[in-house]
Amino acid sequence: MKAIAFRGVHDVRVESIADPRIVEPTDAVVRITTSAVCGSDLHQYHGRVPGIEPGAILGHEFMGVVEEVGREVRAVSKGDRVVAPFSISCGRCEWCRRGLPTQCSTTGRAVFGGRFGKQYPGAQAERIRVPFADFMCEKISSDMSDEQALFLGDILSTGYACAENGGIRPGDSVAVFGCGPVGLLALQSAHLFGPARIFAVDRVDYRLKLAEELGATPVNLDKGDPVEQLRRVTGGSGPDVALEAVGHEVPFAQAIQAVRAGGTVSSVGVYVEQSIGFPAREAFFKDLTLKMGICNARNYIVPLMPLVQVGKLQPARIITHTLPLGDAPRGYKIFDQKEDRAIKVLLKP
Ligand SMILES: [Zn+2]
Ligand SMILES: [Zn+2]
DSSP states (O other): OEEEEEEETTEEEEEEOOOOOOOSTTOEEEEEEEEEEOHHHHHHHTTOSTTOOTTOBOOOOEEEEEEEEOTTOOSOOTTOEEEOOSBOOOSOSHHHHTTOGGGOTTTTSOBTTOSSSSOOOOSSBSEEEESSHHHHOEEOOTTSOHHHHGGGGTHHHHHHHHHHHTTOOTTOEEEEEOOSHHHHHHHHHHHTTOOSEEEEEESOHHHHHHHHHTTOEEEEGGGSOHHHHHHHTTTTSOOSEEEEOSOSHHHHHHHHHHSOTTOEEEEOOOOOSSOOOOOHHHHHHTTOEEEEOOOOTHHHHHHHHHHHHTTSSOGGGGEEEEEEGGGHHHHHHHHHHTOTTOSEEEEEO
16 A cells, blocks of 8 residues: 655655554554644654654544454444544553543553554555554544544644633633644634633734634734733733643743733643743743643544534634645645645545
8 A cells, every 4th residue: 555654854755565454353444535744743754753763654643434343343343434543542551541541551652653652653544553443443423524523533632622721711812822733723622612812823824814714813923022912912911821732942931921820821732852941930920820731632532523513613624735645745845834825734545
């Protein structure tokens, strides 16, 4: 089958590899109908993920149709349309039972196409082996398109969790730092909690434009310090909640500086650095609540699905490109370079 392999910095290639097969009796093989390029794939693309081997198959956002199941799989069968979370979890270990499947000790916190824990080939391919299929696979009703369902496994759940962790209350003002795919979905999700105003911070004009269409007031980084801009539009105090969806030191610090005393900063951007500096003293004396972490996407797939079905969440609005799988190298490039107004790139095998 065809799959997208990492070959070096800024070098991903379409390669021919063996089809996946059932290895464990709890596995399923899924024929992928849609996958995507995620912002965290770009960390690998930039060569910033230690231990990534040339030839590794990339990608962790996917959905498709079950093609084959191992003899112990009960919850899904051949022909079912399914979505799965980006992280691979057994559903049975202590961490999975605590509701923290991304901490799964059986897989060592593995991610499809990722570099920690056990290594599992990624989802930018024609097929994928899904371990622990009973826990991992969620059936999708036929009235949902791939474009509506796909992001439940990663960026929609992550964006929603970001908004939820922000503890937004009716009437609040919310600032979203970063208008990439996760930031835009955090913005959409924030509306569900009843804020009075949402501000969207970025410097890419076409991304700010979409944020505006999604109900946010743009705050352009090129027009000055976002902390001062946010103070000005919130009567001097700063927003009640900041949602950070970038994963770098600067926006994290800006979120802390911008938010009002007693406010909350919720961070879901993926950090590649081992540690960053942040204004701890300011956070302390302003009495802030800081919340961060990798999203336990499995926990959100079922509850968010009806919100997508009735249109209260419209994740497909961020899709700008749908390319054949074989065009993935171009998909990476335009997403990375923000060319051709790219926001979210889907791949169709
Ligand atoms: Zn991702
Ligand atoms: Zn587990």
